Amino acid sequence: MTAxxxxxxxxxxxxxxxxxxxxxxxxxxxxxxIRHVHRQTVGDNQLRLTEALKLALSRADIVITIGGLGPxxxxxxxxxxxxALGEEMVLDEGVQTTLKELFASRGLTWTETQNRxxxxxxxxxxxxxxxxxxxxxxxxKNGKTFIAMPGPKQEFEPMAKTSxxxxxxxxxxxxxIIHSVVVRVAGMGESIVEEKLKDLMxxxxxxxxxxxxxxxxxxxxxxxxxxIAAAEKLIAPTVAVxxxxxxxxxxxxxxxxxEEAVVxxxxxxxxxxxxxxxxxxxxxxxxITSVPxxxxxxLGGFLTYSNSSKQELLGVGALTLKAVGAVSPxxxxxxxxxxxxxLDADFAVSITGIxxxxxxxxxxxxxxxxIGIADREGCEVKEFKLRGSRETVRLRATQVALVFLRSRxxxx
Amino acid sequence: MTAxxxxxxxxxxxxxxxxxxxxxxxxxxxxxxIRHVHRQTVGDNQLRLTEALKLALSRADIVITIGGLGPxxxxxxxxxxxxALGEEMVLDEGVQTTLKELFASRGLTWTETQNRxxxxxxxxxxxxxxxxxxxxxxxxKNGKTFIAMPGPKQEFEPMAKTSxxxxxxxxxxxxxIIHSVVVRVAGMGESIVEEKLKDLMxxxxxxxxxxxxxxxxxxxxxxxxxxIAAAEKLIAPTVAVxxxxxxxxxxxxxxxxxEEAVVxxxxxxxxxxxxxxxxxxxxxxxxITSVPxxxxxxLGGFLTYSNSSKQELLGVGALTLKAVGAVSPxxxxxxxxxxxxxLDADFAVSITGIxxxxxxxxxxxxxxxxIGIADREGCEVKEFKLRGSRETVRLRATQVALVFLRSRxxxx
Numbered sequence: 073m074t075a076x077x078x079x080x081x082x083x084x085x086x087x088x089x090x091x092x093x094x095x096x097x098x099x100x101x102x103x104x105x106i107r108h109v110h111r112q113t114v115g116d117n118q119l120r121l122t123e124a125l126k127l128a129l130s131r132a133d134i135v136i137t138i139g140g141l142g143p144x145x146x147x148x149x150x151x152x153x154x155x156a157l158g159e160e161m162v163l164d165e166g167v168q169t170t171l172k173e174l175f176a177s178r179g180l181t182w183t184e185t186q187n188r189x190x191x192x193x194x195x196x197x198x199x200x201x202x203x204x205x206x207x208x209x210x211x212x213k214n215g216k217t218f219i220a221m222p223g224p225k226q227e228f229e230p231m232a233k234t235s236x237x238x239x240x241x242x243x244x245x246x247x248x249i250i251h252s253v254v255v256r257v258a259g260m261g262e263s264i265v266e267e268k269l270k271d272l273m274x275x276x277x278x279x280x281x282x283x284x285x286x287x288x289x290x291x292x293x294x295x296x297x298x299x300i301a302a303a304e305k306l307i308a309p310t311v312a313v314x315x316x317x318x319x320x321x322x323x324x325x326x327x328x329x330x331e332e333a334v335v336x337x338x339x340x341x342x343x344x345x346x347x348x349x350x351x352x353x354x355x356x357x358x359x360i361t362s363v364p365x366x367x368x369x370x371l372g373g374f375l376t377y378s379n380s381s382k383q384e385l386l387g388v389g390a391l392t393l394k395a396v397g398a399v400s401p402x403x404x405x406x407x408x409x410x411x412x413x414x415l416d417a418d419f420a421v422s423i424t425g426i427x428x429x430x431x432x433x434x435x436x437x438x439x440x441x442x443i444g445i446a447d448r449e450g451c452e453v454k455e456f457k458l459r460g461s462r463e464t465v466r467l468r469a470t471q472v473a474l475v476f477l478r479s480r481x482x483x484x
Numbered sequence: 485m486t487a488x489x490x491x492x493x494x495x496x497x498x499x500x501x502x503x504x505x506x507x508x509x510x511x512x513x514x515x516x517x518i519r520h521v522h523r524q525t526v527g528d529n530q531l532r533l534t535e536a537l538k539l540a541l542s543r544a545d546i547v548i549t550i551g552g553l554g555p556x557x558x559x560x561x562x563x564x565x566x567x568a569l570g571e572e573m574v575l576d577e578g579v580q581t582t583l584k585e586l587f588a589s590r591g592l593t594w595t596e597t598q599n600r601x602x603x604x605x606x607x608x609x610x611x612x613x614x615x616x617x618x619x620x621x622x623x624x625k626n627g628k629t630f631i632a633m634p635g636p637k638q639e640f641e642p643m644a645k646t647s648x649x650x651x652x653x654x655x656x657x658x659x660x661i662i663h664s665v666v667v668r669v670a671g672m673g674e675s676i677v678e679e680k681l682k683d684l685m686x687x688x689x690x691x692x693x694x695x696x697x698x699x700x701x702x703x704x705x706x707x708x709x710x711x712i713a714a715a716e717k718l719i720a721p722t723v724a725v726x727x728x729x730x731x732x733x734x735x736x737x738x739x740x741x742x743e744e745a746v747v748x749x750x751x752x753x754x755x756x757x758x759x760x761x762x763x764x765x766x767x768x769x770x771x772i773t774s775v776p777x778x779x780x781x782x783l784g785g786f787l788t789y790s791n792s793s794k795q796e797l798l799g800v801g802a803l804t805l806k807a808v809g810a811v812s813p814x815x816x817x818x819x820x821x822x823x824x825x826x827l828d829a830d831f832a833v834s835i836t837g838i839x840x841x842x843x844x845x846x847x848x849x850x851x852x853x854x855i856g857i858a859d860r861e862g863c864e865v866k867e868f869k870l871r872g873s874r875e876t877v878r879l880r881a882t883q884v885a886l887v888f889l890r891s892r893x894x895x896x
Contacts, residue, residue, distance in 0.1 A: 082693070083693070083695070083704070084507075084510070084523075085510050085520045085521070085522075085523060086510050086511065086513075086514045086520065086662070086664075087506070087507040087508060087509065087510030087511030087512070087513075087514065088507075088510075088511070088664075088704070089507070090502055090503070090504050090507045091502070091503060091506075091507075092502050094499070094503075094525075095496075095499040095500075095501070095502045095503075096499060097499065098496070098497050098498050098499030098500075099498065099499030099500070100499070101497075101498075101499075102498045102499065108497045108498070108527075109497070109526070109527060109529070109532060110524070110525070110526060110532065110536075111496075111497060111524070111525035111526075112522070112523070112524055112525075113506075113522070113523035113524075113525075114521070114522060114523075115520075115521060116693075117521070120521060120522070124522075142674075142696075143675065143678065144678055144685060144694065145685060145686055146685075146693060175675075178673070180673055180675060180676065181676070181679075183675065183679055185675070185678065185679065185682075186675065202871075203871065203872055203876075205675075224696055226698070226872060226873075226876055230873075250498065252500070281500070292500060294500075347766075347787070349766070349769075351773075352770070352773070353766075353769045353770055353772065353773025353774075353778075353782070354759075354761070354765075354766030354767060354768065354769025354770035354771075354772075354773065354785070354787070355766060355767075355770040356766065357761075357765045357766025357769075357770075357787045357789075358764070358765055358766035358767040358770050358878075359766075360765065360766075361763075361764070361765025361766065361787075361789060361878075362765075362874070362875065362878070364840075364841055364842060364874060365842075366765075366789075367789055367790065370765070370789050370790075371789065371790045371792070371793055372786070372787045372788045372789045372790055372793030372794075372797065373766065373786075373787035373789075374784070374785075374786065374787070374797075375759070375766070375769040375773075375784045375785035375786070375787065376784045377769075377773060377778075377779055377782050377783065377784045377785075378779065378782075378783045378784055380783070380827075381783055381784030381827055382784075384826070384827070385784065385786075385797075385826070385827075414796070414797070415792075415793055415796070415797075428776075429776055430776060430777075462774070462776060463774065466770075466773075466774070
């Protein structure tokens with residue numbers, strides 16, 4: 073069983089967007105044992121799209137297009153499919169009704185343009201799109217399975233993981249599947265990780281490949297087998313070795329985020345958290361509250377961006393600010409202690425630093441960040457020198473704060 | 485002058501890496517006036533690579549491969565090129581010498597395997613690779629230009645921006661370059677935007693293409709011309725028409741974000757801001773403080789995730805929470821008024837809602853969000869019903885809050 077993706081969109085060819093959707097689909101193929109041997113990318117041009125579809129249908133069992141399903145003139149995937157498959161286009165009344173209801177519920181005016189999105193080749197069945205207007209399409213003809221998916225990521229991804237996944241499974245997967253487990257590591261640099269795992273990274277089965285992320289390293293452990301269980305059997309011993317060598321730096325697997333790991337630790341230990349953020353301005357709270365169920369442990373927090381808010385909301389001393397400034401271990405300590413006291417939380421994290429691009433000095437350069445962690449006993453402060461743009465420094469500041477908090481919760 | 489990219493690598497087809505290199509090259513083509521009409525991706529398979537190369541050579545003037553130039557057995561781009569061009573392979577002694585020197589300087593042992601990287605088709609000239617071992621290759625034959633580039637980003641990107649850029653320029657580049665201006669629109673749905681700009685979107689020069697983002701629409705206005713100034717001359721009148729038709733919904737151009745537009749409005753009007761966030765847990769503050777210079781207008785804020793923090797930090801009434809709950813216009817109003825009062829800000833934004841996936845009911849479904857904006861006169865609250873995952877609802881909540889604040893600042 074082979075599959076081919078056709079990504080549709082001039083914006084991809086012009087380099088205006090990076091094709092992450094194709095990667096998501098590629099991983100899905102691998103997990104289902106479907107061999108993905110070609111991928112094509114074409115612009116919003118019906119003739120070239122039709123040619124690409126014909127080429128794909130000539131060599132793959134499953135062809136999936138991504139993009140070009142919107143209501144506008146340059147969304148021409150439907151017409152391309154109709155031409156490539158030699159199928160007439162019809163208006164799908166069910167889709168039209170759904171779209172009209174959606175527009176009414178949003179208080180939007182229905183226009184004739186929208187009917188484009190309700191058109192489909194005769195052989196095709198619509199795939200519901202709960203996160204957008206354009207439905208997907210699926211069509212089986214001459215032993216081939218043909219699927220069209222919308223391009224916007226928030227519509228594409230849920231459809232890939234539900235309806236399209238099911239359709240691919242029923243189309244019949246393959247004999248050898250490829251399966252990966254991602255081991256997530258924080259608080260250890262990529263080169264040290266590689267040094268510790270050198271021998272594993274030279275092995276053939278399973279393979280171990282490191283990917284450096286913002287202040288984390290992800291290790292992809294991959295094996296092939298007759299099914300996922302067989303592959304996992306090959307993967308498990310390697311993962312165990314990685315855990316033994318990297319210790320508590322391994323914080324999770326798969327899609328688990330560092331914030332999830334931290335929230336779970338708090339839930340398990342029954343502890344509550346608050347935060348006082350200066351240079352990150354809410355990003356730390358935003359990460360914590362991205363975890364469903366975080367309300368059981370996160371009481372709330374303080375965005376004390378100005379000096380006056382640090383004094384008024386957290387009780388940071390005017391003398392401290394005058395003597396050593398807001399970016400100092402002393403201020404970080406007073407922020408964390410003040411926040412903890414105000415909400416009577418078990419732990420308070422404080423973040424104060426210079427995110428840049430302005431505001432740095434020789435003594436306190438851009439990237440200097442202090443993280444405080446207060447508990448009922450007192451406060452511990454660490455200094456970090458982070459590199460990168462304003463955005464990167466802020467993100468890394470939340471990252472090192474999470475790693476610091478995690479190590480405290482593990483009692484190390 | 486047309487170009488085609490062939491990305492080589494099984495890891496791309498498996499979805500283990502996202503093909504950012506192709507996007508970099510796509511943008512380079514656009515800036516040099518080279519039409520990029522097809523892109524192919526193939527795995528580490530010599531037969532399929534050779535076929536892909538032949539197809540590309542049959543329809544494009546310039547063909548560039550990315551990846552597959554390493555020393556291992558599955559790096560087969562050199563052999564694929566040799567087969568597709570019908571050219572013998574020879575050992576390039578200059579490259580071999582450079583590689584041997586590089587190995588010696590790094591204290592590495594030279595093995596015969598490394599000779600693979602010194603092989604090239606007879607017609608090809610090596611392109612120096614200062615950041616890695618495998619040189620690129622360039623070859624001109626039968627009026628076509630053929631270029632092979634290494635895959636690792638740290639080697640690919642410098643080569644793209646120097647040697648390859650120069651080679652493309654001397655290959656003729658185009659007489660006609662492509663240039664775009666992005667117009668950013670918020671607070672108006674994609675279909676209404678399209679309805680208002682229908683005629684512009686059907687025009688050939690400049691073209692207007694809409695991209696739906698999370699609760700915004702970006703319009704890319706693109707023209708070709710002899711140089712950027714000539715293209716901009718064609719683009720300007722269309723941008724003026726868009727602004728006239730969409731009014732204050734156009735909030736910026738290019739990379740300007742909505743939060744930048746809002747911070748700039750605050751700076752211009754000399755007003756200060758605070759925020760009280762419940763379901764967004766810091767994301768709104770995070771967006772505002774992502775703007776350099778926001779410290780002049782953003783005083784700080786409150787993450788009142790729990791009911792008790794709403795009462796303690798903002799003075800939300802216990803009766804309000806009991807009678808109508810935290811997700812209510814009354815609570816949004818009291819949150820905004822309390823936050824504004826606490827920090828004596830000109831404006832306070834409050835956000836309270838149900839982000840999901842749990843916590844929804846028939847009366848108060850997931851996605852129900854109230855946004856309050858308080859000033860010295862009082863508070864205005866709006867209700868929103870947002871769709872999508874927890875992440876999307878939270879992001880959209882910050883988006884509608886910014887749009888609401890922006891319209892208040894514009895006095896509309």
